[in-house]
Amino acid sequence: MLKQSALIDPVFHALAHPTRRVIVERLSRGPASVSELAKPLDTTLPAVVQHLAVLEASGLVRSEKTGRVRTCCIEPVALRTAEDWIAERRATWERRLDRLGDYLVKDPDHQEG
């Protein structure tokens, strides 16, 4: 669990900020330079660079510098890891509800407290 946690903690942490989610949303539509990412955001360039550092540390984004331009891309594996974690919990919960439903249909006099 610890090894997986070490990977998932920073992904959920990175996604917990609206500006970083806007950046992920933009990058899901294709690569962008840092200044392209900063343009629609109501924040300073150093703040954007800091958000990108959090996203890169989480594994959600990678970037490459060519000359003076740093281009950022999404890393879908990290996105998938977080999505899978949530989906598994939801599936467990839904299976439990199904079992509870079956039980109540078979034995309608009993209800879980």
Add this chain to the structure above:
Amino acid sequence: MLKQSALIDPVFHALAHPTRRVIVERLSRGPASVSELAKPLDTTLPAVVQHLAVLEASGLVRSEKTGRVRTCCIEPVALRTAEDWIAERRATWERRLDRLGDYLVKDPDHQEG
């Protein structure tokens, strides 16, 4: 966006801690009292209560007190909101890859830089 962000920020923040994810994992299998939740965790009861407060504030968990026992349940709507947000980004990214693939098949001499 701001209204949705106000809902999603605390969900991702809550999921960014391994102890809180263990609690969500346990509750996805069914309701549990605070002491049942605390038992397998390597932490103090006050720390568990604090984690539960973060989970309740995020909308991921709700609790009810009957006599001296507080019972906690999962709230699947918040879990679904976070899952949907990630799934939409991944779908956008995959559609873009598909379009890029089609483009490269039609015109193999061009590659996106």
